[in-house]
Amino acid sequence: MASRRHNRYGEGREALLAATVSVVAERGLHGLTFRAVSEVAQVNNTLISHHFGTKEALLHEAVAWATTRAIRLSELSAAEEIDESFAAALVELIAREPHLQLFQYEFVLESRRRPELREEAVALYEGYIDALERSLVRKGHTNTKALARAVFAALDGLVLQQLTVTDADSVREAVICIGALLDANLHADRQPA
Amino acid sequence: MASRRHNRYGEGREALLAATVSVVAERGLHGLTFRAVSEVAQVNNTLISHHFGTKEALLHEAVAWATTRAIRLSELSAAEEIDESFAAALVELIAREPHLQLFQYEFVLESRRRPELREEAVALYEGYIDALERSLVRKGHTNTKALARAVFAALDGLVLQQLTVTDADSVREAVICIGALLDANLHADRQPA
DNA sequence: CGTCAAACTATGCAGGTGCTTAGTTATTTG
DNA sequence: CAAATAACTAAGCACCTGCATAGTTTGACG
Numbered sequence: 001m002a003s004r005r006h007n008r009y010g011e012g013r014e015a016l017l018a019a020t021v022s023v024v025a026e027r028g029l030h031g032l033t034f035r036a037v038s039e040v041a042q043v044n045n046t047l048i049s050h051h052f053g054t055k056e057a058l059l060h061e062a063v064a065w066a067t068t069r070a071i072r073l074s075e076l077s078a079a080e081e082i083d084e085s086f087a088a089a090l091v092e093l094i095a096r097e098p099h100l101q102l103f104q105y106e107f108v109l110e111s112r113r114r115p116e117l118r119e120e121a122v123a124l125y126e127g128y129i130d131a132l133e134r135s136l137v138r139k140g141h142t143n144t145k146a147l148a149r150a151v152f153a154a155l156d157g158l159v160l161q162q163l164t165v166t167d168a169d170s171v172r173e174a175v176i177c178i179g180a181l182l183d184a185n186l187h188a189d190r191q192p193a
Numbered sequence: 194m195a196s197r198r199h200n201r202y203g204e205g206r207e208a209l210l211a212a213t214v215s216v217v218a219e220r221g222l223h224g225l226t227f228r229a230v231s232e233v234a235q236v237n238n239t240l241i242s243h244h245f246g247t248k249e250a251l252l253h254e255a256v257a258w259a260t261t262r263a264i265r266l267s268e269l270s271a272a273e274e275i276d277e278s279f280a281a282a283l284v285e286l287i288a289r290e291p292h293l294q295l296f297q298y299e300f301v302l303e304s305r306r307r308p309e310l311r312e313e314a315v316a317l318y319e320g321y322i323d324a325l326e327r328s329l330v331r332k333g334h335t336n337t338k339a340l341a342r343a344v345f346a347a348l349d350g351l352v353l354q355q356l357t358v359t360d361a362d363s364v365r366e367a368v369i370c371i372g373a374l375l376d377a378n379l380h381a382d383r384q385p386a
Numbered sequence: 387c388g389t390c391a392a393a394c395t396a397t398g399c400a401g402g403t404g405c406t407t408a409g410t411t412a413t414t415t416g
Numbered sequence: 417c418a419a420a421t422a423a424c425t426a427a428g429c430a431c432c433t434g435c436a437t438a439g440t441t442t443g444a445c446g
Contacts, residue, residue, distance in 0.1 A: 006228070009442055013413065028303060034434060044395045049435055051393085105302055108357045109295070110221060122358045146366040150347055150374070153354060153367065157346030164301045165315045166342070170203030173339040174376075175347060180336075181374045188377035202412055202423065227404060237425045242405055244423085 003166035006042050013051045015041040025102035029110060032059070056114070063107050063117060067124050070100050071131045077152065080129040080138070082179035090155070094162050094171075101159055128152050141182070142189055154178050199235050208234040208245045213255035218295035224302060225252070249307070256300050256310060260317050263293050270345065271324040273331070275372035280365045283348070286356050287364075294352055325336055334375070335382055347371050 007015045019041035024032050034055065038045035052058040073093065079086050094101060104124070111121035133148035141147055155175065162171040212234035217225050227248065231238035237360035245251040266286065266293045272279050287294060297317070304314035334340055348368065355364040 028222055028306060047394060109298055112357050125358045146370045149363060150367040150370040153350030154343055154347035157350035161346060164305050165318045170342060174343040177339040177343040181378050184378040184381035185374050187381055239423060
């Protein structure tokens with residue numbers, strides 16, 4: 001998948017973090033083993049102990065590494081309009097790079113069981129929701145905090161659906177539907193019944 | 194947690210299925226081991242092999258067992274109105290019995306990796322969405338298929354949030370927000386701009 | 387070059403894993 | 417009651433796990 005031969009001296013740590021995300025995305029947290037990660041990263045499995053100490057620490061660092069790299073979806077969430085082009089872009093992003101999203105779902109479920117991951121999970125979600133809320137404020141919506149949480153949940157749920165049980169086109173239609181709901185809500189605010 | 198002492202003759206299989214859901218919900222799929230399940234179920238671990246053969250088969254049967262028992266949320270999804278009382282009931286259900294929901298998130302992620310689980314995952318989600326769509330049709334909405342998918346995704350995403358990163362009150366507000374969006378959408382349909 | 391710290395690997399082990407084999411108990415059935 | 421069947425358990429094995437230990441290679445710097 002990545003470069004065929006070994007990494008250069010000093011690149012092992014980065015390769016291990018990237019491999020961790022890939023392994024969790026493809027095989028789940030129960031497929032996350034020293035051997036699996038080290039084989040994908042093309043290094044010896046004891047290098048994980050050297051760099052991170054324990055498996056828990058590896059996951060923790062991989063979470064930090066992945067969330068800084070998950071900016072593209074955050075940018076998407078802050079888009080000015082949830083319209084056809086937004087829906088197409090979101091669906092295409094998920095189809096092209098599902099790993100980061102899959103990793104995040106695994107990680108957020110794990111954060112319920114491991115208190116030391118909670119803080120980063122909360123920060124990740126609140127980051128998305130805050131960006132979305134700012135966009136809603138700009139467009140003149142009211143009750144933006146709860147609205148942003150609801151809209152993000154809808155996008156989050158649809159991404160999960162696309163990754164697991166639903167085809168891309170259905171998801172795209174549903175995303176457009178969310179945009180339509182927001183428009184209707186804006187007009188209702190301006191012309192209350 | 195359950196009854197303190199052993200099961201009666203013939204109840205082992207059911208106990209194992211219930212224990213599987215609990216173990217996956219509390220420790221994740223990587224915590225799903227023969228020993229963990231059998232200890233929770235208060236039986237010998239080889240009874241799993243006897244009844245189900247392999248660990249894969251155990252999970253598969255547990256999925257079927259759990260989905261038939263997840264009707265309560267399905268009934269909720271088919272509620273006539275998404276209002277304050279619906280929001281309160283949903284939030285309270287998740288807080289009181291998080292196991293079934295957590296199990297479903299683990300299972301739907303796993304279904305991406307295990308083709309034999311896909312069909313049941315799709316059926317579960319489509320069941321929820323269809324029930325919701327019927328309710329939307331009754332209320333006079335249009336484009337109900339995509340709308341139902343979007344609204345279910347929002348509820349699904351909010352349940353995930355409540356289970357992991359968000360407090361119950363914030364989720365409740367957001368659920369009410371979804372109801373408000375639907376109302377605004379209905380009125381916009383009747384009085385287009 | 388020589389020194390040194392950090393990156394990296396080879397080997398191996400104690401404990402946990404899924405699951406097999408062989409045997410025991412309880413329940414049904416004639 | 418006796419025979420048959422299914423539920424259940426005890427013991428154990430081959431394999432995999434995280435990770436410790438000990439050693440080697442690499443690049444930076446004087």
